Amino acid sequence: MKTLFVALMAVFAFSSGICQDQQKVSELVDIGYQEYESGDYRSAIDFFNQALRRDPENPEAYYLMGVCRSQVGENWEAITAYNRALEIKPEYPEAYYEKGYAYFVLNQFEEAIAAFDEAIKLRPDYALALINRGSIKCIIGKTQEAAEDWEKAKELGSDVPVECE
Secondary structure (H helix, E strand, O other): OHHHHHHHHHHHHHHHHHHHHHHHHHHHHHHHHHHHHOOOHHHHHHHHHHHHHHOOOOHHHHHHHHHHHHHOOOHHHHHHHHHHHHHHOOOOHHHHHHHHHHHHHOOOHHHHHHHHHHHHHHOOOOHHHHHHHHHHHHHOOOHHHHHHHHHHHHHOOOOOOOOOO
16 A cells, blocks of 8 residues: 555656646746847847747747747748648648748748648638738739738738739
């Protein structure tokens, strides 16, 4: 009986440590998010890195890291972070959206469209993804497709660019 009690206490102590570590991870992500909100992207990246050292399977930390990397102009690194988030959580429309935006900034239009396609596939009412995909299509001369995306976004209640010229 005493051996069973000791074994149960060891399991409780181990699982309690895991819960505390997960709490610390979420606290680090929360602090990183606060730093992001205040515009201190480098500090936010540091907190997300700390969280990922404790939990390398945290898609939110990778996603937010990508957002911050994009904010400081490190778009290739941002795309790497989004890809890692998507490996962990394949149905993450926001990660696809931000990945599309990072590709857009890098003038990688086809890759951007593909990322926005995935975001829209997962969330058909994603008006911002429709607007941005339409804008890229306009830039590359696919005016009819751009108009279709913008019309869908307008139906969802979004303001849309005037026209593709």
